[in-house]
Amino acid sequence: MSLVKKYMMRTLNSVCANETVDQVIRIMYKIEASVLPIVDEDNRFLGTIYSENLLKNILPEQYGVIEMHKLLYEVNHAAQNLQEIKKRKIKEYMSPTTTAVQETDSMDNVAEIMLENEESRLYVVNHEEKLRGYISRADLLCYLLEMEEAEK
Template structure:
């Protein structure tokens, strides 16, 4: 039976609860990820910060249908709103109810967790709850491909 450690990615960027929103946005842009793990000073997993949590606070009609004549107004308004919150701390916008998995968890359980939580990434921690990496849906698919090949 395969474990998470075999398939997880060990390289990742994280942020701290005290980091500024502006720095988080820049980090997300740099690493091309819309979600980052939040850790404390000892690298213990605290939760996640999602770009959608920030967007919900700056775009008045985030998912509504915008009329073309209002689009420029909405973009300008969002930029102004972001200017107001960019110095706030991650802790104000982070999610703390994010599921993490352990390095030694069985891969068979990962699909259920990802689908139940509608997550593209699950963060991986050790027994001390210290962040070790992440596992993505692509990693899960690769695992399933290997399982299928062994059955042939």
């Protein structure tokens, strides 16, 4: 039985729950990430912030529906809305129900969890719920490839 800790990525960026929206946006931009794990001061996993969560809170029209003739107005309005929330704590916009897996969990369970939650990555925690890394669909594919090769 293969464990998550064999396939997980241990290097990742995270943000603290008390960081502000503008700080997190700058981090996302700098590291080219649209999703980040949120941790407390002790590195305990609290949830996830998606850029989508922030966009939904600043776009004046229904998310994803911007008509071309209104684009300039919409962008200006979104910038004004962002101005109003940029100093708020990121924990106000996080998804606290993000599923995490234990580093000692079996890889056999990862595919089911990823598909049920429509996630391309799952964050990995230890027995103290401290963030240890993440596991992606690419890691899952590598595991499946190794399983297939082992059967030959």
